[in-house]
Amino acid sequence: MEQNRNKNLIKNTFIISIGKLGTSSVSFFLLPLYTKVLTPGEYGTNDLIGTIQTILGIVFGLQLSNCIYRFLLDVRNNFENEKKLITNVLFVNFLSSLFLSISFVIVYFIFKPNYCWYLLIMVLISNFFYILQDTLRGVNRYVEYAIFGFLQTILLLISNIVLVLIYKKSVQGLLVSSILSQFIVSILILIRLKIFKKINLKMIDKTLIKHILSYSLPLVPNELSWWVIKGSDRLVISSMLSVVANGILSVSHKFPSAFIMFYNYFNTSWTETVILHLKDDDHEQYISNVINKVLYLSFGLGFGIIAVMPFIFNILVNEQYADAYCQIPIYMVATLFNILVGLTSCLYIANKNTKKVALTSFMSAAINILINLGTIKFIGIYAASISSLVAFCFLAIYRIIDTRKYCKVSFDKKFLFSSILCLAIILMTYYYKKTFFCFISLFFTAIYFIFYNRSIFFRLLKHKEAKRNKLNNGLKEIEK
Numbered sequence: 001m002e003q004n005r006n007k008n009l010i011k012n013t014f015i016i017s018i019g020k021l022g023t024s025s026v027s028f029f030l031l032p033l034y035t036k037v038l039t040p041g042e043y044g045t046n047d048l049i050g051t052i053q054t055i056l057g058i059v060f061g062l063q064l065s066n067c068i069y070r071f072l073l074d075v076r077n078n079f080e081n082e083k084k085l086i087t088n089v090l091f092v093n094f095l096s097s098l099f100l101s102i103s104f105v106i107v108y109f110i111f112k113p114n115y116c117w118y119l120l121i122m123v124l125i126s127n128f129f130y131i132l133q134d135t136l137r138g139v140n141r142y143v144e145y146a147i148f149g150f151l152q153t154i155l156l157l158i159s160n161i162v163l164v165l166i167y168k169k170s171v172q173g174l175l176v177s178s179i180l181s182q183f184i185v186s187i188l189i190l191i192r193l194k195i196f197k198k199i200n201l202k203m204i205d206k207t208l209i210k211h212i213l214s215y216s217l218p219l220v221p222n223e224l225s226w227w228v229i230k231g232s233d234r235l236v237i238s239s240m241l242s243v244v245a246n247g248i249l250s251v252s253h254k255f256p257s258a259f260i261m262f263y264n265y266f267n268t269s270w271t272e273t274v275i276l277h278l279k280d281d282d283h284e285q286y287i288s289n290v291i292n293k294v295l296y297l298s299f300g301l302g303f304g305i306i307a308v309m310p311f312i313f314n315i316l317v318n319e320q321y322a323d324a325y326c327q328i329p330i331y332m333v334a335t336l337f338n339i340l341v342g343l344t345s346c347l348y349i350a351n352k353n354t355k356k357v358a359l360t361s362f363m364s365a366a367i368n369i370l371i372n373l374g375t376i377k378f379i380g381i382y383a384a385s386i387s388s389l390v391a392f393c394f395l396a397i398y399r400i401i402d403t404r405k406y407c408k409v410s411f412d413k414k415f416l417f418s419s420i421l422c423l424a425i426i427l428m429t430y431y432y433k434k435t436f437f438c439f440i441s442l443f444f445t446a447i448y449f450i451f452y453n454r455s456i457f458f459r460l461l462k463h464k465e466a467k468r469n470k471l472n473n474g475l476k477e478i479e480k
Contacts, residue, residue, distance in 0.1 A: 275350045
């Protein structure tokens with residue numbers, strides 16, 4: 001049974017990665033294109049519109065995509081209940097979209113802001129697109145989820161090149177590309193899911209709508225709190241220090257951000273696994289086992305990135321961003337706490353306790369801002385990284401303790417002790433910057449990683465040996 005659960009977890013993680021990796025990496029690969037054809041003002045305008053879209057998407061999207069995914073898990077293979085849920089979620093989305101559209105009309109006639117209608121269409125289509133995507137996940141159609149996610153990436157890439165590079169449409173080209181890619185894929189998902197056959201206005205139910213909103217609405221301040229934790233650092237640093245300091249902060253964010261991106265793909269699949277198996281007789285043992293193994297791998301990789309940074313930082317980063325070197329370990333440790341938060345937060349989602357998710361995220365965001373504002377005059381740019389570290393540390397400890405009422409996760413205490421010791425050695429050599437000691441630190445980190453993840457290496461060796469034996473047996477049969 002455990003083998004099947006792990007197999008499904010790995011398979012879903014792989015499929016989700018295919019569906020999301022392309023979308024996440026498009027902006028990175030198109031960075032040379034953007035910087036070549038866009039002026040700094042145009043690039044800044046596009047970034048600002050993207051930020052506003054994110055905020056409006058969170059507020060008016062009502063986190064309905066997360067809701068429909070979670071609720072569909074409870075009614076899988078029940079066509080009538082699926083129809084009822086999809087009908088009511090889409091109805092709530094329609095009302096929210098209508099309210100947003102009316103608000104935009106009022107704002108336009110009063111202020112006449114640039115790109116107003118582009119922004120409105122982007123928010124409306126994006127919210128609808130995410131609902132459809134998570135409907136695919138909710139009905140266990142992960143392969144199609146990955147295919148459509150990858151297709152949206154290809155369409156975004158092509159339209160960016162055509163509109164921005166060839167037709168020189170700058171900001172309008174970027175906005176239209178985003179709209180077109182999500183609109184086309186949304187239509188294809190609609191057709192594939194036969195959504196219109198699953199909509200019945202007679203099934204609109206006030207009680208179910210209240211149930212939907214009681215789950216989804218607390219996730220709105222939760223998402224806004226995450227935005228505060230991740231984005232407030234840059235706003236505070238830019239306003240109270242300088243945009244140069246913010247540039248250094250952005251560089252130091254790159255490595256932890258790339259690291260946690262891959263964990264987030266796993267966490268999407270992990271959430272479903274916890275929901276589906278929380279009632280199993282051995283759920284505490286299974287969940288504890290998976291969490292510890294993920295921590296072995298995550299801490300090993302995280303420590304490895306810190307340990308190798310003294311050797312590659314000057315190669316990857318221009319010398320004018322040298323101050324980012326000291327910030328990277330702090331953000332990396334904060335990211336490890338963030339992973340711990342994600343591993344345990346699934347227990348709230350599984351029990352539909354989104355109010356506690358929102359409350360704890362809000363508390364963490366408040367801590368982040370208070371520490372940032374309170375210490376920036378004394379420690380400068382370190383206020384941003386340290387405030388993030390403390391906020392994620394608080395959130396991880398709080399949720400570990402609080403979620404024990406759902407599942408008593410048993411952590412590997414020897415691993416935690418050795419991790420603290422290993423981290424202390426890495427940090428001392430990292431900031432000491434002597435090549436010999438950095439080599440020793442890297443060596444011990446490699447031993448640490450191999451020791452705690454030895455089961456992965458053994459499985460890979462067994463798999464390779466099994467394939468070799470199968471090939472040899474096949475050759476012997478041919479010889480006969």
